[in-house]
Amino acid sequence: MSKKQDVETTGHSWDGIEEFNNPLPKWWLYIFYACIIWGVAYSIAYPAWPMVSKATSGLMGWSTRANVAAKISEFEQMNAAVEAELAAADVTEVALGSDVHSYAVNAGAAVFRANCSQCHGSGAAGNVGYPNLLDNDWLWGGTVDEIAYTIQHGIRNETDDARYSEMPKFGVDELLEDDQINQVVEYVLAISGQDHDAALASAGTLVFEENCAACHAEDGTGDIYQGAPNLTDAIWLYGGSREAVHETVHAARFGVMPAWGERLSQAEVNAAALYVHQLGGGE
Known part of the structure; x- marks a missing residue:
C-alpha cells in the first residue's frame, strides 16, 4: 500500500516499485566539489589540454621532458671527462x-x-x-x-669507407650451369665434413678452383679481409644445409650493416x- 513517506520519490515506478529520492551525503558532495575545483586548478597550473601540435603548458611550466633532459645533462657533465x-x-x-x-x-x-x-x-x-x-x-x-x-x-x-665485398650470383646471372652449381655445393659439403655425393663433389673440385678459390682460398678456409668465410668449419652465417648452400651459390648473399x-x-x-x-x- 502506498504510504506517506518523509522522503519524496523520484516519480518513476517499475512494476509498482517506486524509488526514494534520497539526497547525497554532504561529505560526498563536498569531496565531489573539491575534486572539480582541484581539476580546474590543475589544468590551469600544469600541462593538461591536448592541442594540435602540443598540450597547454600551464602556468607552472612543468615538463617531464624538461626534467629528463636536465637529468641527462647532469650526467653528461659528470661523465664529460671520461x-x-x-x-x-x-x-x-x-x-x-x-x-x-x-x-x-x-x-x-x-x-x-x-x-x-x-x-x-x-x-x-x-x-x-x-x-x-x-x-x-x-x-x-x-x-x-x-x-x-x-x-x-x-x-x-653506401659510405665510401665501408667494408665491401660481393659474391657473384652464379645461378641468377648464369655464370654457372645448374649441374656445376650442384657439383660445387657437394664439394662444399664435403670440405665442411657433411654428408655429400662423392661423385658430384669430385667434379665440383674443379668448379671450386676456377670460380671460388680466389676468395675462399684453394683449401676453402676463406679470407676474412675479403669478407669470404671459412667453408671448412661448422660456422655458417646463412646455414650450412644443402639447400642453404645451394641458395647461397645460386643467388649469393649481400648482408648490409x-x-x-x-x-x-x-x-x-x-x-x-x-x-x-x-x-x-x-x-
Whole structure:
C-alpha cells in the first residue's frame, strides 16, 4: 500500500516499485566539489589540454621532458671527462680494468642494447644472416680496433669507407650451369665434413678452383679481409644445409650493416667496440 513517506520519490515506478529520492551525503558532495575545483586548478597550473601540435603548458611550466633532459645533462657533465678520454683513446691501448675501460664496457652495453641487439640478439649470439659476436670466427677481423672500424663504417652500405665485398650470383646471372652449381655445393659439403655425393663433389673440385678459390682460398678456409668465410668449419652465417648452400651459390648473399659512425659519437663507437670485444669473441 502506498504510504506517506518523509522522503519524496523520484516519480518513476517499475512494476509498482517506486524509488526514494534520497539526497547525497554532504561529505560526498563536498569531496565531489573539491575534486572539480582541484581539476580546474590543475589544468590551469600544469600541462593538461591536448592541442594540435602540443598540450597547454600551464602556468607552472612543468615538463617531464624538461626534467629528463636536465637529468641527462647532469650526467653528461659528470661523465664529460671520461667521455672525452674515451673518444680520444686508441682502443688497442685502453687498459683492462682501468676507469676508462670500465666506463666503456658499461656505456657500450647500453649502446649495444639500443642499436645492435635488434640484429645480433640481446646476448650477441646472432641469428641467421647476423653474425655471432661471441665466437672467434670473424669476417673483416676480430681485434678490438678492427671491430671499432666495422662499427664505425659498417659493411656494404653506401659510405665510401665501408667494408665491401660481393659474391657473384652464379645461378641468377648464369655464370654457372645448374649441374656445376650442384657439383660445387657437394664439394662444399664435403670440405665442411657433411654428408655429400662423392661423385658430384669430385667434379665440383674443379668448379671450386676456377670460380671460388680466389676468395675462399684453394683449401676453402676463406679470407676474412675479403669478407669470404671459412667453408671448412661448422660456422655458417646463412646455414650450412644443402639447400642453404645451394641458395647461397645460386643467388649469393649481400648482408648490409649501417655505418654507425654517422649516428653515434666517437666515444659511443669506441665503447661499443670495447664492450663487444670483452664478451669473449674476436681476437
